[in-house]
Amino acid sequence: MKNKTPIKEKTPTRQAKPPRAAVPAVAYAIVAKDLAAHLFQVTLTVQQPAPDGQLLALPAWIPGSYMIREFSRNIVQIRAEANGQPVALAKLDKHSWQAPPVEGPLTVQYDVYAWDLSVRAAHLDQTHGFFNGTSVFLRVAGQEEVPHVVDIVRPADEAARGWRVATALPELKAKRYGFGTYVAADYDELIDSPVEMGDFALATFTAHGVPHDVVITGRVPNLDMARLCADLKAICETQIAFFEPKTRHAPMDRYVFMTLAVGDGYGGLEHRASTALICARADLPTTAAQGKERSEGYIKFLGLCSHEYFHTWNVKRIKPAVFAPYDLQVENYTPLLWLFEGFTSYYDDLFLVRAGMIGEATYFKMLGKTVGGVLRGAGRTKQSVAESSFDAWSKYYRQDENAPNAIVSYYAKGSLVGLGLDLAIRQKSGGKRSLDDIMLALWQRYGRDFYPHGRRGVTPGEVEALFDEISGMRLKSYFDKYIRGTEDVPLAKLLAPFGVKYTDERKPAKPSLDVNIGRDGADAKLSAVHEGGAAHRAGMSAGDLLVAVDGLRVTGNPANVEALLSRYSAGDTVQVHAFRRDELMTFTVRLQGDRVPGIVLAIDSARKSALARPTMLR
Numbered sequence: 112m113k114n115k116t117p118i119k120e121k122t123p124t125r126q127a128k129p130p131r132a133a134v135p136a137v138a139y140a141i142v143a144k145d146l147a148a149h150l151f152q153v154t155l156t157v158q159q160p161a162p163d164g165q166l167l168a169l170p171a172w173i174p175g176s177y178m179i180r181e182f183s184r185n186i187v188q189i190r191a192e193a194n195g196q197p198v199a200l201a202k203l204d205k206h207s208w209q210a211p212p213v214e215g216p217l218t219v220q221y222d223v224y225a226w227d228l229s230v231r232a233a234h235l236d237q238t239h240g241f242f243n244g245t246s247v248f249l250r251v252a253g254q255e256e257v258p259h260v261v262d263i264v265r266p267a268d269e270a271a272r273g274w275r276v277a278t279a280l281p282e283l284k285a286k287r288y289g290f291g292t293y294v295a296a297d298y299d300e301l302i303d304s305p306v307e308m309g310d311f312a313l314a315t316f317t318a319h320g321v322p323h324d325v326v327i328t329g330r331v332p333n334l335d336m337a338r339l340c341a342d343l344k345a346i347c348e349t350q351i352a353f354f355e356p357k358t359r360h361a362p363m364d365r366y367v368f369m370t371l372a373v374g375d376g377y378g379g380l381e382h383r384a385s386t387a388l389i390c391a392r393a394d395l396p397t398t399a400a401q402g403k404e405r406s407e408g409y410i411k412f413l414g415l416c417s418h419e420y421f422h423t424w425n426v427k428r429i430k431p432a433v434f435a436p437y438d439l440q441v442e443n444y445t446p447l448l449w450l451f452e453g454f455t456s457y458y459d460d461l462f463l464v465r466a467g468m469i470g471e472a473t474y475f476k477m478l479g480k481t482v483g484g485v486l487r488g489a490g491r492t493k494q495s496v497a498e499s500s501f502d503a504w505s506k507y508y509r510q511d512e513n514a515p516n517a518i519v520s521y522y523a524k525g526s527l528v529g530l531g532l533d534l535a536i537r538q539k540s541g542g543k544r545s546l547d548d549i550m551l552a553l554w555q556r557y558g559r560d561f562y563p564h565g566r567r568g569v570t571p572g573e574v575e576a577l578f579d580e581i582s583g584m585r586l587k588s589y590f591d592k593y594i595r596g597t598e599d600v601p602l603a604k605l606l607a608p609f610g611v612k613y614t615d616e617r618k619p620a621k622p623s624l625d626v627n628i629g630r631d632g633a634d635a636k637l638s639a640v641h642e643g644g645a646a647h648r649a650g651m652s653a654g655d656l657l658v659a660v661d662g663l664r665v666t667g668n669p670a671n672v673e674a675l676l677s678r679y680s681a682g683d684t685v686q687v688h689a690f691r692r693d694e695l696m697t698f699t700v701r702l703q704g705d706r707v708p709g710i711v712l713a714i715d716s717a718r719k720s721a722l723a724r725p726t727m728l729r
């Protein structure tokens with residue numbers, strides 16, 4: 112039922128080719144200088160520094176990850192010169208430097224310590240190098256809009272002899288995948304184009320004519336690259352066709368999935384023509400299992416790829432107005448992350464179904480888990496997804512032991528807000544309209560022409576007006592209740608007309624402390640105490656180290672507490688001994704019934720009418 116309400120098509124514009132400047136106004140050279148010490152060396156040349164003294168600054172955060180990270184703390188040494196003479200840089204604040212007025216080009220050289228194994232910063236050792244521009248490239252104030260050239264220099268270290276380079280940056284004087292000079296149209300593109308260097312596995316597929324590189328760094332025995340490419344191609348083509356049903360025109364000239372495979376890890380960060388991912392090597396497909404079903408871990412990885420790829424449209428081009436442009440020195444507040452992260456989370460798994468990666472039953476199993484996860488936390492009754500978006504900087508990204516009681520995830524609840532809205536629109540319009548139409552309208556009005564000149568972004572008021580217009584509904588009360596308010600999206604009621612049965616299978620008789628438990632060496636430590644639960648009522652706290660339940664030792668094995676409690680019923684009282692810091696405490700706990708929602712969603716196969724099916728899956 113998707114794309115049933117076509118909105119006027121405009122001729123799509125491709126991202127403009129960056130100009131090839133003869134003497135680049137802003138040029139960087141970056142070299143992996145010392146692999147063992149994890150140091151990149153950067154040399155920045157500013158041809159025409161500001162006459163009253165050039166201001167230089169490193170971003171304090173990276174778009175897509177809403178937390179002040181103060182990347183400049185990793186600059187180890189910085190010095191400058193002009194006309195062969197040293198120039199003193201004045202430090203203005205933690206991430207800014209001021210050069211005095213100089214004649215002719217200003218050259219600044221600095222080392223960056225790169226030892227953050229995440230997609231958000233930079234990492235360098237003998238196995239590979241990775242950096243985001245936000246970690247390594249000082250911004251030349253006032254010259255953000257000119258072309259930025261970067262020479263990625265081959266490291267001298269013998270360990271890097273076989274290394275290649277992967278980035279979405281266009282080559283200026285480099286072979287594809289080679290060391291050499293690359294160019295960005297402006298500073299924004301430069302820092303939105305992470306670079307991976309190493310001895311990686313590489314394969315390329317095309318999706319609706321656009322080349323997509325799959326780069327895998329890290330040892331992965333018998334990696335089934337052919338299967339990975341085939342599956343990603345299906346997902347990418349489905350998403351491209353979703354946003355441009357007529358032309359199937361992708362918004363970028365090429366795309367790079369750069370993936371670091373590690374023992375245990377998960378995460379991704381979106382960029383306009385690439386994504387940086389970290390995954391567990393076990394989640395990648397192996398040729399040893401050829402022909403077998405996709406594993407749960409592999410589906411999770413494909414879901415991550417689908418999520419970051421959807422961001423190519425939703426947040427990299429359709430953006431909150433406050434991100435256009437970003438101010439990378441301070442927090443940029445928006446109440447809209449439920450739309451940019453929540454709806455992306457709604458569509459990531461949906462596209463796994465639409466692209467044929469998973470079936471309906473698996474989809475609803477995954478959805479049931481998300482619903483249960485949202486209903487688990489009391490924080491959802493105190494913070495709306497709009498507030499959670501706004502406070503992402505100090506709350507969602509800086510979660511502590513009280514997070515389940517105090518905050519709601521704009522990802523998880525945001526995805527349910529999207530689902531609820533989709534169902535409501537589909538039902539109200541008799542299947543003629545859906546959330547898909549809203550995403551398409553957002554794309555056509557705010558996203559498609561964003562680069563290179565659009566730079567407009569969408570305001571919260573425009574979002575709400577567009578939702579009303581495209582849905583043909585008055586959605587103010589939906590926004591008031593579920594987006595600006597803290598009510599639960601009534602999914603049981605909304606799913607019923609589509610033949611999806613919603614049940615909560617938690618067991619009222621199963622005894623529970625209502626805590627999260629983590630392993631602390633050989634002991635079990637409370638990592639969260641849920642408000643209103645048995646442990647909370649008995650006075651227990653996150654951080655308490657469990658010692659015994661009715662005199663029987665609690666071990667660090669997560670199954671152990673459950674086994675001890677299984678001999679009791681809800682309503683029974685037990686003595687719990689626990690250490691708070693180094694003081695032994697005794698708690699009298701009246702066990703409650705299981706408070707973990709066990710939401711199960713299942714399609715009633717007897718339903719036959721057209722709408723009485725989960726139509727968003729097609």
Ligand SMILES: [Zn+2]
Pocket residue numbers: 381418419422451452455
């Ligand atoms: Zn995201």
